[in-house]
Amino acid sequence: MSVLENITSEDAIALEEKYGAHNYHPLPVVLSKGDGVYVWDVEGNRYFDFLSAYSAVNQGHCHPKIVNAMVKQAQTLTLTSRAFYNDMLGKYEKYVTETFHFDKLLPMNTGAEAVETALKICRKWAYEIKGIPENEAQIIVCENNFHGRTTTIISFSNDPVARKNFGPYTAGFIKIEYDNLKALEQALTTNNNVAGFLVEPIQGEAGVYVPSPGYLSTAKALCEKHNVLFIADEVQTGIARTGRLLATCGNCGCVDKHCSGTPETKPDILILGKALSGGAYPVSAVLANDTIMEVIRPGNHGSTFGGNPVAAAVGMAALEVVKDEKLAQNAFDLGELFRKELNDFIPTCDLVKSVRGKGLLNAILINDTETSSTAWDICMALKDNGLLAKPTHGNIIRFAPPLVMNKEQLLECVAIIKKTLEEFKK
Numbered sequence: 375m376s377v378l379e380n381i382t383s384e385d386a387i388a389l390e391e392k393y394g395a396h397n398y399h400p401l402p403v404v405l406s407k408g409d410g411v412y413v414w415d416v417e418g419n420r421y422f423d424f425l426s427a428y429s430a431v432n433q434g435h436c437h438p439k440i441v442n443a444m445v446k447q448a449q450t451l452t453l454t455s456r457a458f459y460n461d462m463l464g465k466y467e468k469y470v471t472e473t474f475h476f477d478k479l480l481p482m483n484t485g486a487e488a489v490e491t492a493l494k495i496c497r498k499w500a501y502e503i504k505g506i507p508e509n510e511a512q513i514i515v516c517e518n519n520f521h522g523r524t525t526t527i528i529s530f531s532n533d534p535v536a537r538k539n540f541g542p543y544t545a546g547f548i549k550i551e552y553d554n555l556k557a558l559e560q561a562l563t564t565n566n567n568v569a570g571f572l573v574e575p576i577q578g579e580a581g582v583y584v585p586s587p588g589y590l591s592t593a594k595a596l597c598e599k600h601n602v603l604f605i606a607d608e609v610q611t612g613i614a615r616t617g618r619l620l621a622t623c624g625n626c627g628c629v630d631k632h633c634s635g636t637p638e639t640k641p642d643i644l645i646l647g648k649a650l651s652g653g654a655y656p657v658s659a660v661l662a663n664d665t666i667m668e669v670i671r672p673g674n675h676g677s678t679f680g681g682n683p684v685a686a687a688v689g690m691a692a693l694e695v696v697k698d699e700k701l702a703q704n705a706f707d708l709g710e711l712f713r714k715e716l717n718d719f720i721p722t723c724d725l726v727k728s729v730r731g732k733g734l735l736n737a738i739l740i741n742d743t744e745t746s747s748t749a750w751d752i753c754m755a756l757k758d759n760g761l762l763a764k765p766t767h768g769n770i771i772r773f774a775p776p777l778v779m780n781k782e783q784l785l786e787c788v789a790i791i792k793k794t795l796e797e798f799k800k
Contacts, residue, residue: 383416401764403757408435411779413762422787424756424763424775429578429610429735431653433695434778440652443691444684453682466686470659473693474620474644478667480660481681485609485647486522488658491675492572492643493526495662496603497546498669500569504601511569514561514602516552520579521572521607552577553585555592562600570603570643575621578610581770582730582737590622590639597642603666606641609658610735613649614696614777617706617733620644642666652692657685701777705733708784712736712773715788723795725752736773737766744768755798761790 381389383404403421407414411434413423426432433440447462454460467479480495482488493513500511515521515530528536529543537543548565550557552573562568575590577583597604611621623640643666647658656679679685696702709732716729716738725748727739742748749765756763766772775787 381416386416401753401757401762403762410434410436411776411783420760421757422761422775422783422790424761424773424787426774426776427653428648429613429615429774430648430651432613432615432649432701432777433652433692433699434776435653437652437654437692437695437778439695440654440688440691443687444654447684447687451683453679453684455678456676456681460681460683460686462683462686463681466681466689469690469693471661474646474661475640476644476661477663478661480667480670480675481685482658482660482677483656483679483685484522485645485658486524486527487677487680488609488645488647488660489521489527489572489607490524491660492605492607492645493570494675495643495660495666495670496570496572496605498674499603499666500567502669503665504569506567506569510567512546512548512565512567513569513605514548514550514558514571516573516577517549518552518577518580518583519572519574520577521574521609552580552583553589555589555596558593559596562596562602568600568602570605571597572605572607574607575611576616576732576735578735578772579766581739581767582735582772584730584732594639594641603642605643605645607645608641609645609647612644612646613693614702614705615649615733615735615774617709618702619696621732649696650692651685651688652695654692655685655688657689657692659689696777699778702733704779705777708779708781709733709736711781712784712788715785716791719792719795725795725798731773734773734775734777734779737770738773740769740771742769752794752798755794756790759790759794761787761794 386404387402404416405413406416411422412420414420471479480491482491496513497511500506501508517532521527523536526544528540530547530549531537548561550561594604606622608620642662644661650659651657713729720726725741727741729736729738731737740749744767746769749769749771753763753765753771763771763773
């Protein structure tokens with residue numbers, strides 16, 4: 375058949391099963407269109423998207439400003455590689471660094487690439503600036519982290535599915551418990567070769583674990599005390615998802631009156647991706663000040679597509695949408711409403727233990743084991759009722775709709791969730 379011919383959901387799934395590597399287990403819905411908070415399958419059924427491509431589509435599906443910027447640039451110049459200058463990259467770097475208050479930006483494409491970039495910068499800084507003996511630098515990470523699935527990153531993961539049969543693993547990492555300041559302090563004081571602390575402000579893939587108040591600011595203070603770089607992976611939590619432009623810091627240029635961050639939590643290295651493009655194009659970035667970023671010199675790091683003109687145009691448009699439409703404020707307000715509605719409902723439903731999150735990054739904990747199919751079955755029922763979500767870690771369902779959602783739409787989605795849970799327990 376022609377590649378342009380319309381096919382059924384069953385046919386599309388069969389094609390992926392036959393010709394694609396089986397490295398994902400998607401919900402059985404085949405999407406063909408998206409607009410704002412909605413997606414449609416190939417049969418024309420409409421759903422609320424409550425995953426937002428793992429927070430890549432914060433600005434909503436196919437936002438016209440972002441799409442127009444991408445199309446306009448794609449019709450002019452798509453790629454030069456970094457062998458030459460282009461007329462978009464510098465403007466993009468200036469815009470992003472001024473938005474987040476850093477001196478320099480290193481452009482990449484995907485979140486995992488950006489994490490790898492941050493690790494390399496941290497190590498090079500450790501040897502050339504801090505004075506750690508070469509090849510002896512250690513980077514502290516947290517248990518149950520998710521920073522990607524490259525060989526180096528899975529080396530410090532404790533997810534057996536991600537790790538098993540991919541060794542030998544990369545050395546140089548110390549794992550500690552998340553949200554445990556005593557463990558962090560001990561790791562810093564017992565090892566003189568620590569170069570950095572890599573942390574997610576909220577552990578999204580692990581089940582939307584929000585750390586205790588003061589955890590990030592105290593962790594940053596401990597890092598400063600020991601001359602260690604505080605590295606924030608905001609690939610999923612950044613770009614307004616948690617109710618402010620960044621989950622880690624308050625001197626981010628965010629005009630949200632609810633912004634509760636403090637300058638003391640500003641990262642030394644900031645990792646961004648996903649919503650940096652509004653989901654329209656692969657765009658990621660690592661930001662740092664000159665004293666850190668200037669250890670990177672020609673030949674040390676790069677990417678053929680990193681910093682290409684289309685990515686630059688898309689990245690600027692995506693951030694402009696966040697600012698112009700006050701999406702941080704909206705995420706804060708709707709997140710408060712979402713958790714209140716579910717917290718009021720949970721006492722009437724033994725199926726759900728709790729709800730947790732910040733802004734519009736939330737999760738419910740299902741009253742069953744991680745090995746049960748209950749959360750998956752609930753997501754299947756939610757799909758039948760017009761809402762798409764996905765379990766994580768077996769018994770947790772993550773809810774992360776596009777930040778362009780309005781109050782009426784959110785309450786409609788809450789009603790779907792309540793109805794589904796009520797029906798499911800009968």
